[in-house]
């Protein structure tokens with residue numbers, strides 16, 4: 161069995177009386193795409209937030225590359241190699257697409273405490289950033305302020321940022337949302353190759369993409385994982401069909 | 410090389426400011442030199458604030474603390490230099506501006522680090538209030554310190570000296586202040602274009618994003634806050650030397666508000682926002698202040714108009730929207 165990169169153990173998160181994460185355990189192995197599906201409000205994003213550190217769990221542990229990261233902050237986890245995209249795109253809106261990626265390249269290179277060299281003339285920043293934009297097909301839009309990018313382009317930009325961080329695991333929260341059929345297809349092909357660079361925990365409502373990509377699928381309902389299995393197992397599972405898939409399977 | 414519209418406007422502004430004292434001499438109105446010097450100094454103080462407010466999006470309502478500390482450093486060092494009494498730890502006073510500025514940088518750096526370390530743990534309205542609270546503490550400390558003038562402030566008998574220049578001559582002193590303003594603008598422009606500046610500006614736009622790429626916003630903001638206080642501090646030292654007087658009013662919250670107003674008038678986050686703002690402010694104060702006691706009421710109206718209809722301030726109106734690389 162492939163090496164486990166990310167391991168979540170018995171995670172619990174309450175929002176007041178609502179238990180959004182209810183004893184979730186889950187792992188992500190080298191080379192795989194592990195899809196996390198479930199109805200709206202199941203707690204998928206809440207789980208991603210806890211893995212990235214934007215939310216603190218009430219109980220449980222998160223291990224990443226053999227290290228307990230439960231107590232670490234967002235930036236520390238990112239430096240360890242957790243790259244994410246947000247369900248609602250999160251970028252620096254006034255910066256151009258290129259500068260958004262350059263910020264990630266700069267972060268990857270280490271210190272931001274450099275005061276005197278202009279970033280736009282620093283080819284160790286601009287070149288890798290441009291290369292990442294090319295990879296996601298956004299090179300032609302490099303100079304456009306991120307706020308003016310279309311919804312789909314912002315998703316691509318977030319992926320370029322995660323790539324620039326040379327992440328050791330990707331956490332993608334609905335990367336296909338708002339992309340349109342063309343964009344979804346292209347992104348599906350892209351993610352298919354990306355899994356060989358680093359494993360992907362993929363939250364996605366687009367079932368075609370999930371079934372095409374996932375090595376394993378976990379189904380989250382009301383904060384609990386009701387089952388984990390291969391695409392075929394999940395398609396056949398009666399509990400999953402009633403809870404989520406409906407007639408899609 | 411083609412100049413951008415904004416660069417051109419910046420050049421015009423600085424040339425305009427530099428020309429005022431010479432015109433003033435030409436028409437025999439030396440008073441205008443003082444006005445131009447005041448503009449240069451306030452602009453420098455606002456350049457400091459612009460680092461946290463404009464680039465970092467952190468509304469410090471306590472920058473008068475640094476302005477005042479700079480003023481008192483100038484006053485206290487000068488007082489000890491003339492009396493010959495030693496300061497603490499047996500250190501001597503000084504009437505040399507470069508020494509005074511250096512001491513100001515050190516003191517404001519330490520105070521900035523301390524105030525920033527606490528204040529930056531909060532955000533939004535809490536940040537505004539806590540920076541205000543710190544500056545008020547320093548204000549009351551100055552007021553209740555009889556050794557250095559208490560409520561009455563501290564006079565500087567003879568303006569401090571600058572090597573090779575007769576600082577008593579108004580035009581020479583103006584040129585010193587203009588030089589410091591240009592140095593401050595140069596520093597601001599370097600920082601804005603740097604990696605540090607990129608992280609600072611990105612943290613204003615989206616702090617979660619910055620953390621998600623692995624940069625912690627807190628130390629970046631703390632460094633910016635500290636640097637910012639140091640720059641505003643030096644402006645305070647210059648201001649005390651201009652008036653030959655360091656008073657608690659330099660530390661009052663009015664002063665902090667004035668600096669914010671300057672920046673908003675001129676253009677928040679713009680390199681020359683503080684310069685344009687200081688020009689407008691001092692000219693208003695002078696022109697309207699002569700006509701009516703209530704000039705600040707009219708300033709308030711103008712400010713309201715800027716906030717409602719010209720968010721980019723004067724520079725936004727003249728040079729259009731700011732562009733980031």
Ligand SMILES: Nc1ncnc2c1ncn2[C@@H]1O[C@H](COP(=O)(O)OP(=O)(O)OP(=O)(O)O)[C@@H](O)[C@H]1O
Pocket residue numbers: 175178180198199200201202203204205206207247
């Ligand atoms: N910060 C919060 N405070 C209170 N309740 C929250 C908070 N964030 C999420 N919730 C609630 O927790 C539950 C899980 O939300 P979450 O966003 O994780 O769902 P999701 O599975 O990502 O849904 P979707 O598919 O719509 O994105 C929802 O009922 C939501 O209303």
Ligand SMILES: [Mg+2]
Pocket residue numbers: 204205206247333
């Ligand atoms: Mg969600």
